[in-house]
Amino acid sequence: MNLLENKTIVITGGSLGIGFAVAKKCVEDGAQVIIAARNKSDLIKAHFDLKSMSEHEHSYYVLDISDQLQVKAFAGWCVNNFKEINGLVNCAGIYGPIGKTTEVDLIKFRDAININFLGTVFMCSIFAPLLKSTTKKKIINYSGGGAASPFANYSAYSASKIAIVRFTENLSIELAEDNVDINCVAPGFVITRLHNETLAVGSEAAGNNFYENTKKQIEKGGVPPEKAANLTSFLLSSKSDGITGKFISAPWDLWEAEEFRNLLKCDKDFATLRRIDNKNFYKT
Numbered sequence: 001m002n003l004l005e006n007k008t009i010v011i012t013g014g015s016l017g018i019g020f021a022v023a024k025k026c027v028e029d030g031a032q033v034i035i036a037a038r039n040k041s042d043l044i045k046a047h048f049d050l051k052s053m054s055e056h057e058h059s060y061y062v063l064d065i066s067d068q069l070q071v072k073a074f075a076g077w078c079v080n081n082f083k084e085i086n087g088l089v090n091c092a093g094i095y096g097p098i099g100k101t102t103e104v105d106l107i108k109f110r111d112a113i114n115i116n117f118l119g120t121v122f123m124c125s126i127f128a129p130l131l132k133s134t135t136k137k138k139i140i141n142y143s144g145g146g147a148a149s150p151f152a153n154y155s156a157y158s159a160s161k162i163a164i165v166r167f168t169e170n171l172s173i174e175l176a177e178d179n180v181d182i183n184c185v186a187p188g189f190v191i192t193r194l195h196n197e198t199l200a201v202g203s204e205a206a207g208n209n210f211y212e213n214t215k216k217q218i219e220k221g222g223v224p225p226e227k228a229a230n231l232t233s234f235l236l237s238s239k240s241d242g243i244t245g246k247f248i249s250a251p252w253d254l255w256e257a258e259e260f261r262n263l264l265k266c267d268k269d270f271a272t273l274r275r276i277d278n279k280n281f282y283k284t
Contacts (some may be wrong), residue, residue, distance in 0.1 A: 002030030003237035008085050010034045010078065012065055012123060013092030015042035017192035018142070021225035022089055023050060025233045032056040034082070036063040036074060037092065065092050065119030066111070068126075075126045087138040087236045088127050090120045095194045096156035099205040109156040116160035121167060124182070128175060136241045139182040140232050141168050143247060147186060148273070153207045165247050165273055172245030181244040183235050188223035188251035223251045231255055246271040 009026050013019035014035025023033050027050055035050070035058070037043050043060040050058045059081070063074050078085055096112025097104035120141055131137035145151045146158020147165050168184040175182065195214050203211035228250040234240055235248075243264045248271055254260045263270045 003233055003239065004087075005030035007087060007236070008032045008034065008082055009087040009089060009236060010036065010085055010127065011089040011091060012036045012063065012119070013090075013142075015039060015046040015060070017091075017194075018187050018190055018225045018228050019089075019091035020046050021229040022091060022232045024053065025226065025229035026089075026236070027053045027056070027058065029233050029237075030054075031087075031236075032058060032082075034059045034061065034078065034085075036061045036065070038062065038064050064115075065090075065123055066114040068122050071119075071122040071126050075130060078127075079130060084132040085127065085130055086133050087140070088123060088131065089140045089142075089232060089236070090123050091142050092119060093142065093144065093160075094157075095154065095197050096160075098197060098201045099153055101155045104156075112156035113160050113163075116157065117163045117167070120164050124167075124171060128171075128178070128180060131180065133179070135179075135238050137178070137180045138236045138240075139171075139180060140235050141182070141184045142228075143184050143186045145189075147247070151210075153205060153210070162273070168247070169245045169272060176244070181235070181240065181242070183240075183244060184247045185228055185231055185235070186247065186249040186252075187225065187228035188249065189217045190225045190228065191218055191222035192225075227251050247273060 004026055009031045011019055011023050011033055014023045015037040023035050026033050033050060035043060035046055040062050043062065047058060047060040061074055061077065064070050093116045094112055097108040124139060141164050143165050144161040146154060147161040151158035165184050168182055172182045195218060198206045198211060198214045231248060231250045246264050248255055
């Protein structure tokens, strides 16, 4: 079933890992995709692979999302080269420095915040007004480790990822009248190039528990990136209309079940970040 037939989707971080899996799934579901990333050679290879999958004229663009001027130039390029943009997926991200916050390079800490969080902010802010759709316009942001629980020694990464979750919820309210559905996906422990950084710094900087878990997950294969890609395609499609401001786990949430989808649409506190100590969630 071509959930995304005749849709044009912009995907940052679309040349590798989860972003590339998302791009492939979007193509499989009928979309034309525009992938953006910093490394041109990775983009060229990914673009070649995507072109072999369908007859659409898929495109790529070299982009540093942490540079607001580059994002504006990219948006202008998209407007000039495509009839319309129907959806945006923000997958680009880095780990940043690994270790105790008091000991890491704070310039690299800042860079991680700029890329992971502000890059997502720039993309949403600049592209949201450009999106067009006869039903709902769609934006999908990506969370990660540390958004739902502590992630010590990866504070730049985890702080940026939880910021994305709250930003997503805020934007869902701000853009409700503009017919935009915006949600946040937690992909789970997908094996990507980022985990090589954990192995490189060792257990002392990464923390022994996470270091050993990383090795085990790599040995087992981790969570398939297709789980996140499938959820992302659903959230980009009209089947998810009305689901907005949610933080959804690709491997752990039962998002394919109708009952779960109804809760996403109807319960304002469901699949969101809330303090729960001594708090009662009343349905209104």
